[in-house]
Amino acid sequence: MTQTRIEVSHLNKTFGQQLILKDISFKVVPGEKVVLIGPSGSGKSTLLRCLNRLESPTTGKVAFDGQDISQLEGPKLWQLRQQIGMVFQQFNLFPNKTVLENITFAPRQLKKVPTEAANEQALALLQQVGLADKANTYPQMLSGGQQQRVAIARALAMKPKLMLFDEPTSALDPEMVAEVLQVMKQLADAGMTMVIVTHEMGFAEQVADQVLFLADGELLDQGGPDQVFHHSQNQRTRSFLKQLS
């Protein structure tokens, strides 16, 4: 039994000459919800992508369930990613597959789940995100909010131990934000370990166990939601939050 799902220690990331993430350290324990906030361009996506190794840390360590993953390559890296779901701002559903096929593709391909069982599981997941009637639809026929809920179901189909969300509601029309947040809330209540980049501060305050404030690649503030949102000693955090509200 590991105590930490994710442990980031002294992570630095450079793109070319530019230092994008500076000496980042934090921990996520199983079941914990961590919300990552900060201005645009501060490195939130890059940090999130270091956790499932869509990006490689330049120096420092990222551990998943106690195992250093910062240098993983090849099949071991692919196996790691099977355990970590990711939801993108732009949904990134496969347009040439039906909703059902989007969800069943990875389990069938990677875990050799038989078609029938995979379909059954996918339908259950669709039920969970409120889209049971859309199984045979193509993504383009769905609204943004519906597509994002399918994307969540697709990630969950791999039974991940950690879910990463990169601004999952930022590309949505305002009236569709709530339905996606509600699905995420359900997931949080069910005990999923989650790292979420979002600008939805109400939601963040409601679900977060830990809030990280990133600015110019530095982790400037870190604490419980009440602490960061209402009692922060950090000037940058306060002005960032003020400007959002």
Place this chain on the structure above:
Amino acid sequence: MFNFLGKYYPLYLNGTAQTIIISIIGVLIGLLLGITIVMLRLSEHKFARAIAKTYVAILRGTPSMIQVMLIYYVLSGLITIPPIQILGASLDRVIPGAIALGLNSGAYVSEILRAGVTSISVGQTEAGLSLGLSPKTTLYQIVLPQAIRNVVPALGNEFITLIKESSVLFYIGVQEVTAQALGIGGTLYNFIPPLLVAGLIYFILTSLMSQVMTLVEKRLGRKYRQVA
């Protein structure tokens, strides 16, 4: 003006058959080769990428007429293809000719496929990778099927170009449509009407190819075409 057709039409039929055979073989070789080259081009191995790049650069950077003649002379120096006649086509010329066209077309097909892959957003690749799929599976199962669908019109253009370009095989003695028209023109001491007929034949063949590609496009698009 076109009275000569009464006497010479069998030559045109024969030439058309040869053009069609050459084009079909050329398209098939071009497609298979193009897929192979794009696989090399997108592989992780530097050496494979270099081979693909060099191949495309050479084939695109030299005249197809010279490629055809070189391949004909090199091939007939290496192996002896018996001069068997099929539909009036002499295999010892048709085979090197079709191979030459395919080798040339393969370079263009690979570039079209590469452009298609580039046109698919990186988000598709990232979605595949984030699910735990290998880069290879992501490329072949997620990105390429979408890429191919996007490039069907461009591939159609390439196939049409190949049909027209097949007229260069007249230089190595393939009795295709252009060669027949020039032969008839020489006999008649008048090149214009026979060449007009040849032009019309090419036009019909390329229009048919166009129709086929439209069907392919519809078929591939049917599944997930956006409803307006």
